[in-house]
Amino acid sequence: MGKFVITQRINNEYQFSLKAGNGEIILTSEGYVQKASCQKGIESVKINSQDDSRYDKRVAVNGKDYFVLKARNGEIIGRSQFYSSKTAMENGIHSVKSNAPNAEIMDETLKN
Numbered sequence: 001m002g003k004f005v006i007t008q009r010i011n012n013e014y015q016f017s018l019k020a021g022n023g024e025i026i027l028t029s030e031g032y033v034q035k036a037s038c039q040k041g042i043e044s045v046k047i048n049s050q051d052d053s054r055y056d057k058r059v060a061v062n063g064k065d066y067f068v069l070k071a072r073n074g075e076i077i078g079r080s081q082f083y084s085s086k087t088a089m090e091n092g093i094h095s096v097k098s099n100a101p102n103a104e105i106m107d108e109t110l111k112n
Contacts, residue, residue: 002026002099004042006035006107014038014109018045018078018100026095027069027078035109042105044077045069049100055093057086065089069096 006016013031016038020026027045032038048054048071056068064082067089071077080096083089 002095002103004045004103004105006038006042006105006109008109016042016045016078018096018103020095020099025081026092026099027080029078030076039105041077044071045096045100046103048072048077049096057089057093067093 001021003019004016005019006014008014009031011031013033014035014037015031016029017025018027029038029041029045032041048069054070054072056070058066058068060066060082062082064084065086065088066080066082068076068080069078080089080092083092
């Protein structure tokens with residue numbers, strides 16, 4: 001089962017990562033100034049991850065495939081890692097779609 005992990009960056013912004021059941025990160029958020037906004041981002045991933053039209057498939061300058069997940073308003077909610085092939089990227093999208101809706105939320109900022 002997947003999980004969202006909330007962490008805090010060196011610049012004190014909050015971010016979340018969606019991890020698959022094997023612990024591999026499949027989606028990472030942008031930075032948020034407030035934790036509540038980060039938590040809303042997680043809820044947005046849970047909803048928008050089920051809509052194929054919310055995935056923007058891209059190719060990085062290094063030639064690697066990756067995707068971004070966008071909210072209804074077009075803002076980027078999260079970014080994938082770089083993949084070695086389009087097939088691997090498609091598998092990453094499938095993993096987000098299957099893991100996000102029921103993923104538990106782990107707040108690692110509470111361990112400080």
